[in-house]
Amino acid sequence: MFEIHCPYCDEKRPEIEFAYAGEAHIVRPNAQDQGEMSDADWSQYMFIRDNVRGEHCERWWHQHGCNMFFNAVRHTVTDKFVMTYKMGKSRPTAKQIADAKK
Amino acid sequence: MLFDQAIDIPETLKGDAVSVTLMEERARYNLRIKSTDLTEFKKLTGLKLPRKINTSSAAKDVTCLCVGPDEWFVIAEAKSKAKLDKLLAKASNKFVCSVTDISHRNVGFEITGAKASRLINVGCPLDMAIEAFPVGKVTRTIFESAAILLRRTGEESFQIECWRSFGPYLRDFFVRASRDF
Numbered sequence: 001m002f003e004i005h006c007p008y009c010d011e012k013r014p015e016i017e018f019a020y021a022g023e024a025h026i027v028r029p030n031a032q033d034q035g036e037m038s039d040a041d042w043s044q045y046m047f048i049r050d051n052v053r054g055e056h057c058e059r060w061w062h063q064h065g066c067n068m069f070f071n072a073v074r075h076t077v078t079d080k081f082v083m084t085y086k087m088g089k090s091r092p093t094a095k096q097i098a099d100a101k102k
Numbered sequence: 103m104l105f106d107q108a109i110d111i112p113e114t115l116k117g118d119a120v121s122v123t124l125m126e127e128r129a130r131y132n133l134r135i136k137s138t139d140l141t142e143f144k145k146l147t148g149l150k151l152p153r154k155i156n157t158s159s160a161a162k163d164v165t166c167l168c169v170g171p172d173e174w175f176v177i178a179e180a181k182s183k184a185k186l187d188k189l190l191a192k193a194s195n196k197f198v199c200s201v202t203d204i205s206h207r208n209v210g211f212e213i214t215g216a217k218a219s220r221l222i223n224v225g226c227p228l229d230m231a232i233e234a235f236p237v238g239k240v241t242r243t244i245f246e247s248a249a250i251l252l253r254r255t256g257e258e259s260f261q262i263e264c265w266r267s268f269g270p271y272l273r274d275f276f277v278r279a280s281r282d283f
Binding site: 008013065 | 155156169170171173227228241242243244249
């Protein structure tokens with residue numbers, strides 16, 4: 001069974017409890033800017049994603065567990081989870097990712 | 103308590119290795135409250151909500167289960183319902199929180215016997231060893247295709263809560279699975 005570490009439950013849980021929730025660290029434009037944004041800006045925010053080949057920061061939802069969203073770094077080719085971290089933490093640096101792999 | 107659907111499967115399953123019983127009616131609440139308010143909440147209601155995620159606290163007839171960083175279930179004997187209704191209504195006036203009465207949304211099963219953990223592992227991949235899942239530990243998870251709330255009440259006894267509509271499916275599943283033991 002493929003297992004994912006949930007940073008809130010702080011334990012490894014079976015994959016069937018989780019749901020993928022898209023790329024992480026995409027900042028929603030604040031309310032003041034929204035009125036002035038062009039269609040191109042909106043489409044950039046809504047639809048344009050990196051589609052990384054390699055380590056990808058993405059959101060996961062522990063739907064059938066603690067019901068919390070968290071972020072994870074996953075390798076999109078090997079499907080291996082490098083690390084998971086709580087919501088609100090900034091994108092891990094290359095060094096942090098390298099450390100997590102050890 | 104009977105299910106809506108009439109299916110030809112006994113309410114209780116009694117075996118040498120494992121028994122499954124449908125639980126009596128209970129008072130159940132889903133409670134969302136900030137973890138910083140827990141001390142004040144206890145002062146007001148007398149309910150001790152566990153702080154650590156996936157743990158439970160049992161006091162007299164009321165059990166409090168922590169399933170998320172700000173989410174609890176309160177499960178009590180049906181006769182305490184009127185008292186708890188009042189207590190939690192009082193709390194909901196004082197704190198920024200959400201209290202939902204789910205007494206009739208859920209049904210509960212008690213699974214007991216030497217092979218209780220094996221029966222759970224038929225439909226749920228969690229590690230049921232006593233070290234990994236000690237007495238009192240609780241979690242929401244998936245059993246086959248039904249979302250359940252699982253709690254270990256003793257070394258060889260578990261409590262499973264699920265939505266009422268999943269009840270007949272789970273009961274059917276337990277009966278079929280236990281034929282293998």
